[in-house]
Amino acid sequence: MDKILEIIKQEKQRQAEQLQMIPSENYASEEVMKAVGSHLMNKYAEGYPKKRYYQGNVNVDKVESLARKRVLQAFGLNGKQWGANVQPHSGCEANVAVYNAMLKIGDKIMGMYLPDGGHLSHGWQMPGRKITMVSKIYKVGFYHVNRQSRVFDYDQIEKQAVKFKPKMIICGGTAVPRDINYQRLGEIAEKIGAYYLADIAHEAGLIAAGVLKSPFPYADMVSFTTHKTFRGPRGAVIIGKKKYMDRINFSVFPGLQGGPHIHSIAGIAIAAKEVQTKAFKEYAKQVVKNARVLAEEFNQAGLDVVSGGTDKHLVLIDLRKQSLSGWVVAWALEKAGIIVNRNTVPYDTGSPYYPSGLRLGTPALTSRGMKAKEMKQIAKWINMVVEHVKKEKLPKDPAARRKFTKSFRRRIVRDEFLRKMRVEVTVFARKYSVPGI
Numbered sequence: 001m002d003k004i005l006e007i008i009k010q011e012k013q014r015q016a017e018q019l020q021m022i023p024s025e026n027y028a029s030e031e032v033m034k035a036v037g038s039h040l041m042n043k044y045a046e047g048y049p050k051k052r053y054y055q056g057n058v059n060v061d062k063v064e065s066l067a068r069k070r071v072l073q074a075f076g077l078n079g080k081q082w083g084a085n086v087q088p089h090s091g092c093e094a095n096v097a098v099y100n101a102m103l104k105i106g107d108k109i110m111g112m113y114l115p116d117g118g119h120l121s122h123g124w125q126m127p128g129r130k131i132t133m134v135s136k137i138y139k140v141g142f143y144h145v146n147r148q149s150r151v152f153d154y155d156q157i158e159k160q161a162v163k164f165k166p167k168m169i170i171c172g173g174t175a176v177p178r179d180i181n182y183q184r185l186g187e188i189a190e191k192i193g194a195y196y197l198a199d200i201a202h203e204a205g206l207i208a209a210g211v212l213k214s215p216f217p218y219a220d221m222v223s224f225t226t227h228k229t230f231r232g233p234r235g236a237v238i239i240g241k242k243k244y245m246d247r248i249n250f251s252v253f254p255g256l257q258g259g260p261h262i263h264s265i266a267g268i269a270i271a272a273k274e275v276q277t278k279a280f281k282e283y284a285k286q287v288v289k290n291a292r293v294l295a296e297e298f299n300q301a302g303l304d305v306v307s308g309g310t311d312k313h314l315v316l317i318d319l320r321k322q323s324l325s326g327w328v329v330a331w332a333l334e335k336a337g338i339i340v341n342r343n344t345v346p347y348d349t350g351s352p353y354y355p356s357g358l359r360l361g362t363p364a365l366t367s368r369g370m371k372a373k374e375m376k377q378i379a380k381w382i383n384m385v386v387e388h389v390k391k392e393k394l395p396k397d398p399a400a401r402r403k404f405t406k407s408f409r410r411r412i413v414r415d416e417f418l419r420k421m422r423v424e425v426t427v428f429a430r431k432y433s434v435p436g437i
């Protein structure tokens with residue numbers, strides 16, 4: 001067996017034996033995986049259905065056309081008013097394609113501030129340091145959450161937008177536990193004559209299932225990744241008002257990409273059908289219920305849950321009250337078989353690599369059929385780990401920090417408490433099936 005196939009086997013085992021709580025991860029169905037691993041991957045198909053630059057597209061044209069149709073259906077959209085592009089290879093490319101379609105170099109854009117939950121692809125930059133290519137091309141402004149409530153203040157966003165006058169307002173992010181007021185943002189964009197892009201990468205599946213509010217018809221363009229709550233393969237989609245679709249399509253190809261990943265597009269088409277089922281709607285409801293149970297359990301244990309709870313699939317914990325780093329807790333949890341990600345929290349003073357928070361999600365656990373009872377057990381384990389490492393303070397000084405991180409990683413391997421928990425977690429996790437395993 002090739003070494004890679006052996007590693008894949010190990011990864012399957014890891015996915016079955018650990019608790020996957022990264023909010024942007026999920027388990028795609030067996031049908032989705034079958035499509036992605038199919039012969040479609042052998043086909044080049046630059047262009048769009050019926051307008052390809054290669055021959056032999058009789059089948060791939062059907063795949064892409066069906067994917068576009070199903071994606072619109074998933075959000076209850078009329079093909080006369082809206083169009084879909086299913087070719088972006090990822091969420092970042094989808095967003096860049098929208099900017100490239102609608103903006104000129106040097107135009108202003110305004111999105112959510114990254115440490116407040118926003119996303120890199122909305123032009124992340126720091127004072128004196130342009131991190132993303134987007135920030136080198138456009139002038140970027142950010143809006144923030146309120147320091148006390150840690151939720152977005154739309155009156156404040158309106159004032160800022162009127163003053164900054166962006167050509168595009170963007171919303172969406174990776175760590176926003178509360179629902180977004182798409183209607184209000186649409187009104188603000190209209191007031192200042194800006195385009196409005198809603199990036200629903202995290203929420204797409206929950207919105208399609210009707211569990212969260214929809215950005216349609218308020219946004220001019222909506223982008224999303226297909227591998228998070230949408231539970232499809234890795235990839236992304238742009239849906240736009242029909243009048244903008246020629247520009248968007250031209251921006252994706254030939255503007256930014258070459259051949260579409262038709263095998264992924266086939267997986268997206270299958271996922272787009274799956275999200276329309278009754279079973280998926282029940283799943284999406286349970287995702288949110290489960291996240292609320294987690295938030296409640298953390299609140300009761302005295303942890304600082306950002307914004308006090310969640311409306312979605314994710315919970316954000318601020319560990320500054322415990323003077324703990326997300327880095328320390330996330331590594332300890334991994335040793336116990338619980339996979340979360342460390343994350344910045346609003347007004348964080350830690351670096352993105354050593355942030356002060358933890359971001360935990362329920363999409364993958366819920367795909368395994370877990371409900372409130374299981375969430376309570378998992379929250380209990382997480383609370384125990386936080387308590388267990390409470391004396392492990394990450395030094396601020398880089399040299400002392402290097403020494404600490406090395407020693408901490410070594411110590412947790414031998415930690416009996418975490419080892420014992422790992423055994424319990426493995427026995428627990430194995431009871432819940434994973435598609436394809």
Ligand SMILES: Cc1ncc(COP(=O)(O)O)c(C=O)c1O
Nearest residue numbers: 090091092119172173174201225
């Ligand atoms: C809000 C948002 N937009 C865009 C992306 C980028 O997606 P990708 O990693 O597929 O480029 C993500 C991924 O986490 C995201 O959360």
